[in-house]
Amino acid sequence: MNCPNGHGTMPVKTINKEVLFREITVSVPVKQHVCPRCGLEAGTVQETAETQRTVSEAYRKAVGLLTGADIVRFRKKMHLTQPQLAEKTGVGVASIKRWEGGLIQTKSMDKALRNVFWGTAKEDTYTGNRTFFIPRVKLVLVSYENLFNKKLLKPENKMLFSAKYLWYTDMVAYRENGQSMTGATYAALPLGPQLNNYRDLIKDIIAADITSAEPLTSEEQKTIAKITKAFPRKWDVYNAAHREVIWQRRAVGEVIPYSDAGQLTQI
Numbered sequence: 001m002n003c004p005n006g007h008g009t010m011p012v013k014t015i016n017k018e019v020l021f022r023e024i025t026v027s028v029p030v031k032q033h034v035c036p037r038c039g040l041e042a043g044t045v046q047e048t049a050e051t052q053r054t055v056s057e058a059y060r061k062a063v064g065l066l067t068g069a070d071i072v073r074f075r076k077k078m079h080l081t082q083p084q085l086a087e088k089t090g091v092g093v094a095s096i097k098r099w100e101g102g103l104i105q106t107k108s109m110d111k112a113l114r115n116v117f118w119g120t121a122k123e124d125t126y127t128g129n130r131t132f133f134i135p136r137v138k139l140v141l142v143s144y145e146n147l148f149n150k151k152l153l154k155p156e157n158k159m160l161f162s163a164k165y166l167w168y169t170d171m172v173a174y175r176e177n178g179q180s181m182t183g184a185t186y187a188a189l190p191l192g193p194q195l196n197n198y199r200d201l202i203k204d205i206i207a208a209d210i211t212s213a214e215p216l217t218s219e220e221q222k223t224i225a226k227i228t229k230a231f232p233r234k235w236d237v238y239n240a241a242h243r244e245v246i247w248q249r250r251a252v253g254e255v256i257p258y259s260d261a262g263q264l265t266q267i
């Protein structure tokens, strides 16, 4: 592509842009040709379509709807073809194709999809579709301690940092796999998201036998590794948690439901 002002070729650049879409501002990477001399920006039809898809994905993530990529991933996990998912959801196959491609599904259609993926009865937004099990909490924390080669779980620090690693672990696992890792419920406390009733739990967590916990799947290990990379120091995870709107907007002591996981911004 050449600059219409006669400056020759315009190289492709990826620029992060804030886009206002349906009253929500999303930050998305946009691929554009930029003239190095006059700064003129232009995109091909394909690039514009790609940007629209990226905005649609970011928007759906921000408002807690399944993204196109989510729909593809969960459909494949269940070994369903597009026509099979359409039949189970009660829609035409064209709808499935459009949602996977970038068209935004309604809230009720989103619910219908979730019912197919996880079942109505199973969806539990306080535990993230898993029964709370204290040894699993310890297993997750021990995994972090091993990766960091540092002790996280200390009775005297009131789980200030360990609870934030746990919170991100459970929320990201729920967002990406539809199930939390520990089944814990989290509340919004003044110093950040915290394990609900942590004072009553901390002794039991420290005393728990991790061999009684279900081992971590490879997907779960990947989630933990990703969080370790994103928040290598305890203050990273502390500060990130405080930047999360899903914590900020809750009243003190209020539960932060797993259904908010799609709105995490720091990871």
Ligand SMILES: [Zn+2]
Pocket: 003, 004, 005, 006, 007, 035, 036, 037, 038, 039, 040
């Ligand atoms: Zn130019």
